[in-house]
Each structure stands twice: as structure tokens, then as C-alpha cells.
Amino acid sequence: MDISDIRWNEPARQKILDDADAVLREAVVAIARESEGISSDDAFAQINARIKDRFIDYEPGPDIRSYADAIAAGEIPTDDAG
Numbered sequence: 001m002d003i004s005d006i007r008w009n010e011p012a013r014q015k016i017l018d019d020a021d022a023v024l025r026e027a028v029v030a031i032a033r034e035s036e037g038i039s040s041d042d043a044f045a046q047i048n049a050r051i052k053d054r055f056i057d058y059e060p061g062p063d064i065r066s067y068a069d070a071i072a073a074g075e076i077p078t079d080d081a082g
Helices: 010-034 040-054 062-072
Strands: none
Touching: 010 040, 010 062, 040 062
């Protein structure tokens, strides 16, 4: 067996991605719900603070900035219907 053959199978890989998406989604919606009138920079900092310890080797990227911008603009639905 090659070292490159050691990897998560596709169902496990998809579950990992789905779980990671849920962590991000929960943080973004919670910040939007709890922080009316928040600036994009503050939303960005809060997103990073809430999720950084939930991932190995976490580095914020431009996607996190776009969610922070959306929070600041009031574009994130905060009701349960989403």
C-alpha cells in the first residue's frame, strides 16, 4: 500500500465537509442574530474566534470576509427558516 492510499473514504470525507459547513453556518447565523449593527471587521473577528479552535490548522480566508460583510449588511437570515 502506498502512503497516498491512506485517506478517508468518500462518505467519511463528505461527512467531514458537511460537519465543517455546519460549524461555519452556526457561527455566522449566531453572530448575525446576536449582533445587530456589527461592523464587518467585528463580525470577521467574531467568526474567527468562534471557529478557530474547531479546526486543525485553521486559517481564515476570503470566504470568511464575505460572510462578515453579509452579517454587517444584514443579509444573513436569522430566523429558523433560513
